[in-house]
Amino acid sequence: MTDSRASRHDSRTEAIMKAALDVALEVGYARLSIEAVATRAGVGKHTVYRRWCSRGLLFLDAVLSLNTEGLSHPDTGDVVADLRETMTKAVKLLAHPPWGPLYRALIGEAQHDPEVAAALNRRFIEPQTADTLARLKAAKEQGEIAPDFDLDLAFDILSGPLYYRLLITQQPVTDDYIDSVLRAVFAGMSPRSRPVRRRS
Amino acid sequence: MTDSRASRHDSRTEAIMKAALDVALEVGYARLSIEAVATRAGVGKHTVYRRWCSRGLLFLDAVLSLNTEGLSHPDTGDVVADLRETMTKAVKLLAHPPWGPLYRALIGEAQHDPEVAAALNRRFIEPQTADTLARLKAAKEQGEIAPDFDLDLAFDILSGPLYYRLLITQQPVTDDYIDSVLRAVFAGMSPRSRPVRRRS
Amino acid sequence: MTDSRASRHDSRTEAIMKAALDVALEVGYARLSIEAVATRAGVGKHTVYRRWCSRGLLFLDAVLSLNTEGLSHPDTGDVVADLRETMTKAVKLLAHPPWGPLYRALIGEAQHDPEVAAALNRRFIEPQTADTLARLKAAKEQGEIAPDFDLDLAFDILSGPLYYRLLITQQPVTDDYIDSVLRAVFAGMSPRSRPVRRRS
Amino acid sequence: MTDSRASRHDSRTEAIMKAALDVALEVGYARLSIEAVATRAGVGKHTVYRRWCSRGLLFLDAVLSLNTEGLSHPDTGDVVADLRETMTKAVKLLAHPPWGPLYRALIGEAQHDPEVAAALNRRFIEPQTADTLARLKAAKEQGEIAPDFDLDLAFDILSGPLYYRLLITQQPVTDDYIDSVLRAVFAGMSPRSRPVRRRS
DNA sequence: TTCTAATCGAGACGGTACGTCCCGTCTTTTT
DNA sequence: AAAAAGACGGGACGTACCGTCTCGATTAGAA
Incomplete structure (x- = not known):
């Protein structure tokens, strides 16, 4: 042996x-x-x-060693549904016990330690972002997203509110909240813009 | 005497x-x-x-003792311009040296210490939010924002991306970035929605 | 009034x-x-x-404020019996709970603090010594003590062993011990000297 | 090597x-x-x-780490002379600067801390006492000390006065004082007892 | 196999900071 | 005017960890 x-x-x-x-x-x-x-x-x-x-770096490795199988990046042809799936799964994994507090702590540590911040971005944030950006790009090509919409920005606008709740107000990030973010972001705040259809 | x-x-x-x-x-x-x-x-x-x-609580008090005169919540009748002003000023104050690193550290500490998180929200986040929400409410009444748009959500969607850059990707939050967030959020990602006019 | x-x-x-x-x-x-x-x-x-x-001085006053009624300096004509009485009473008071530990602590403090040492001597040791010396003087005049015997020294030799036990070896100072000290000191170690009569 | x-x-x-x-x-x-x-x-x-x-225990070790070469326990056949030598040397070492104050402080500490008291006895007092007791035993066998004299008591009576001066009255312990203690203790206070010969 | 050479556990080490206790002084407030 | 109450600058306590540094005692691969 x-x-x-x-x-x-x-x-x-x-x-x-x-x-x-x-x-x-x-x-x-x-x-x-x-x-x-x-x-x-x-x-x-x-x-x-x-x-x-x-x-910090030990902790980063420890947290990232957890299986990220819970995360998914489907492409069913319906970008809103796919994003909802991706965001829901991610939030379920990252924002709730037992890993929620650890993920928050990891981001907290990144605020003090540039090495942790850099490694966290390179090893977790960027890969996940890339997957979602690819899905957004496909959506744009399919005409589901306005052709002049900056996709990096799109990602920020979708992710930002979730992180804001997670890190700042600490309000729970529910499926409904994700849903309303998606609807709002796709529709826009302006009264002239048209709302996307509500989830059935 | x-x-x-x-x-x-x-x-x-x-x-x-x-x-x-x-x-x-x-x-x-x-x-x-x-x-x-x-x-x-x-x-x-x-x-x-x-x-x-x-x-943490000492540091919170210390940071909050800084005059927040830099922050402004104008109402000129043009909600996009007013939000741009508010966000630009806030970002200039909170995201750049010398206070930028301290504000980030404060939020980092809040991830470890619930007391700091609560106090930060109650004493800084919520009051600032309230001012902006008031401005958004006025805008909605003026017809600048869709009547069914949840304003709390609106605030999250506007703030979230800025915090996401500040805390996660650590990319600089420029005036242009703020501008594009505003445009994108008002217009919506959906191709049917109409873009707000570009800043002159 | x-x-x-x-x-x-x-x-x-x-x-x-x-x-x-x-x-x-x-x-x-x-x-x-x-x-x-x-x-x-x-x-x-x-x-x-x-x-x-x-x-230290507070403690000294506190300890000395205790009534010293327990101490006695009788003169019955029998110097050995009188000394036995004086020593027994003193030991009972000073070497046993509850005041024993405090008296030891006071002497301990006097080793560090010259003011306490001086005050302890002046206010407690010397007055008590004077009483006993007076009794010894009377005894010498009565022929109970050798005429060339230095009485200050006599006092030291009688007290020393008791303090030695109290402070150094911490063996209990019993009535029997006091008795044997008295006998030994009066008789002398030399084989030629005559023993005092045993206590009945 | x-x-x-x-x-x-x-x-x-x-x-x-x-x-x-x-x-x-x-x-x-x-x-x-x-x-x-x-x-x-x-x-x-x-x-x-x-x-x-x-x-206290650190201090004890520190003080005891000093070489005790100054102490001696001779046996020349003349017990009084030998005791005089032992006592004189010990007093010179323990009761005078620089170690005098430290030794007094150590005994002072022992009054507060039972561990120090126990260790001081076991590690210093008892060994020194044993040496002197051995000499006294030899003297008794040689007929220099009355056969019924308790030697432990003898040791207390010889040491006590010195400690009494050191710790209580803080009068200097001179060679003459040691001499007079020896004479007095050997002769006894009783007028019938015979004085030992004076030191030449 | 036997011998390096690396790795390991264990934990001592100099050091920084913790949060607490008490010192002796100084203020404030009450009486 | 004197008191209680306790804030204050300071010093030391005994503890927890830091990151570095010996130690022997396993390994494990090279001779």
Whole structure:
């Protein structure tokens, strides 16, 4: 049995990330210490520091190691329905326990630590954004979106309100809220613009 | 004897908040310690703890003690122009040095500390929101906004993208960006909707 | 109305000393703080500091305020019996709970604070010593003590062993021990010297 | 490869005890703080707390680390002369600067802290006492001390007066005083007893 | 197999900051 | 005028973690 993958090195790495999540879930990221993580993982502190140069980056890896299977980017031909699906799934995963508080903490950490901010963008935000942008591009080509509409901006306008609720007002991000954002953004605030049809 | 109000108590309070801002600007909020603030303010640590029960709440008060004269909520009759003014001023104040990093740090702290989150909302977000909502309500009554448009939602859709850039992608929030958000939100993404006129 | 003795000032003083003893008995002198005493006495700290310039001197006064009625200096004509009485009473009072630990603490404090040491000597040790020295002098005149024996030294030799046990070895100072000290000191260690008669 | 014993651990321990003595000599034991000792030793506070659980026990170790070469327990056949030698040397070391004040402070601390008291007895008082008791035993066997004289008591009677002067009256303990104690104790106070010969 | 050489756990280490306690002084308010 | 109440600057407490640094004790691949 020539080594079942998961070299010693990798098994340590995983144990540490697992321990980091456990500790974060138990006492919150604010009180997560490298010492506690190392102890919990049954590992020397050095072994942690050898892999991550800051608490934030360890935490980032730990959070991103969670399976993102919950996220989906379908293309059924109906862009509003597809976006609703994407946003609903994402919100369900990112904005609710148990990962909601951790994701918020991660973004919070990014406000203090540029390295975390950069890595979070590069490794999570940008890939997810790219998928959605591709869907928006297809929609524009299908004539579902005005041809002069900047799609990057479209993404911001769709995502922004959800993050605003998550991070600022901390009001719950419900399916209805997502729905009303979609309707409003597609219709526009101006009275001349036409509303999209309500969800059946 | 009008008494030069600024009792000893108040003068300490101000000195501490001033010191907190100084320290935060010098080393960043992440490295701000109560100890350093107290020393800088020429005050015992207990004098700080007597007033604030956490670093976050002290920092919140310190940041909010800055004059918010930069913020404006005009009503010229042109809601888009007025919102542009409000948003531009707010962004100029909150998203750029020297206060930009501090405001971001404050929101970051709010992700870890529910008390900070609540206080930030109650003392800053909600009042500012109320002013803008009043302006949106007037606009709706004037027929500048579709009569069935939820104004709370409108506020989220306008603010969200700015916060998204500030907190997540960390791309600069320029006047042009604000402008394009306004146009997009008023016009809607749907191809049938009519664009608002471009800024002259 | 020439004031009914126990002016406000004196009543405070007594309340403070009482409180000091209470606190010392509860948590030990080592953990006695002026703040605790003041609070216990229902008095401002200033009122304590106005009367005593150190914790040690307050404690000294508090301990010495205890009635020393337990101490006696009889003169029955039998110097050994009289000394036995004096020493037994003193040890009973000073070396046993509840005052034993306090007296030890007071002497302990005197090792750190010269003012306490001086005051303790002047106000307690010397007066008690004087009484015993007077008794020894009478005994010498009666021929019960060798005429060339230095009485100051005699006092040291009688007291020393008791204090040695109290402060150093912390062995209990029993009546039997006092008795054997008296016998030994009167008889001398030298084999030629004659023993005093045993206590019946 | 004789290994220059003095592992890192031991070198810290010694540095801390040295620093403790330095600080105690400079500002007195009453004002000695763990913080100051650690700083002086160039060591973290935890490194001190890891070794000693109280200021008193650290101080005890520091004081006892002084070489006690000054103490001697000779046996020349003349018990009085030998005791005089032992007592004189001990007093010279323990009752005079620079160690006098520290030894007094140590005994003072023992009055507040039972752990210090116990350790002081076990590690210093008892060994020294044992040596002297052995000498007294030899003397008794040689007929220099009355055969029915309790030697433990003898030790108390010889030591007590010295400690009494050191701790209570704070009169200087001179060679003459030691001499007169010896004479008095050997001769006894009783007029019938015979004086030992005076020191030539 | 035997020997490097790396890795590991364990945790000591110098250091910073924590939040608390108490010092002795100073203010404020009440009586 | 004296008091209680307690705010104040300051110093130290004992603790928690930081990130670095020894330690031996496993490994594990190269000789």
